[in-house]
Amino acid sequence: MQGREQSFLSHIAKVLGRDKPLTSAPNRDEVGPPVFWKEQKFDINQPLEFFKTNLENLTGKVYIARDDQDAGQQIRVWLEELEAKRVIMWDHEELKQIVHLEDTNIKLDYWSPDRSQKDLITAAEQADVGITWVDYAIGYTGTLALFSSPTQGRSVSLLPTVHIAVFRKDNLVPTMSTVMENLMERRSTQKVPAAIDFITGPSRTSDIEMDLSIGVHGPVKVWTIVIEQSGNVQHHNGMKEELPLEKDEVLYT
Incomplete structure (x- = not known):
């Protein structure tokens, strides 16, 4: 082993309280999440408190809406x-019931398979704001989980300057494990989305001279609306029941 590599590994071993680097992998008493993580108990309101605190710490905004009307007014x-x-907005039934801009001078485009992908991407590039629905919000990290479909393109949350994400409190879970369990269930029934985006605050990077820059790889702002009023989505064992994807569905950008 070269001197630098040996020195590096020796330093790591010392930090871990070992005399020297291991030559074989140690035995693992646990595989996967530790027991204490699985046994965590959350009060019903804790995930929302976690989500609001964590996202706002990342410069995001969180508005708690009483109902659909309140959410629509806040978006305006x-x-x-x-x-x-x-x-530009997803062609999503619940969003279309909430967002009404007919009496404004704002041009509203929908992400729809009726339009060419080139036209849709151009519309997203030119949009000031992209509005999406959220499949799951993860309280522990302030993360949004968005599942793509022909009417739910990734570009809507990626290309506009501002991303406004809307979801019901029912869609809020404490940790990532619930989302992963849902995806595992989907895998066995061939209902896995073509793309899954986990968004935790605005795009940020410090690659250049360790100088933090916001919005380099995505929106400058990520604002969310949490609707306290329940919707019509049915749940089973904490998982949302959704329609299967079409067999010929492809990756929508």
Whole structure:
């Protein structure tokens, strides 16, 4: 082993309280999440408190809406604050019941398979704001989980300057494990989305001279609305029941 590698490994071993680097892998008493993690208990309101605190610590905004009408009004307030001229939104039934911009001068585009992918990506690039629905929100990390489909393109949450994400409190879970369990169930029934995005705050990077830059690889702002009122989505053992994807569904950008 070369001197530098040996020196590096020796330093790691010392930090871990060992006299020298191991020459074989140690025995593992546990595989997967530790027992204490699996046995965590959460009060029903804790995930929301975690989510709000964690996302706002990352410069995000979280608005708690009483119902759909309150959520729709807050979206209009934010769009006015942003002086938005163009918006692109998922062609999602619950979003379409909440977002109404007919009486404004804002141009609203929907991500729809009826339009060419080139036109949709151009619309997303030119939009000031992208609005999506959230499949799961993860309280422990302030993360949004978005599942793609022909009407739910990734570009809507990636290309506009601002991303507004909407979900019901029912869609909020404490940890990533619930989402992964759902995806494992989907794998056995061939209902896995073509793409899954986990979004934790605005895009940020410190690659260049360790200088933190926001919005280099995605939106500058990530604002969310949590609707306290329950929706019509049915749950089974904590998992949402959703329609299967079409057999010919491909990756939508």
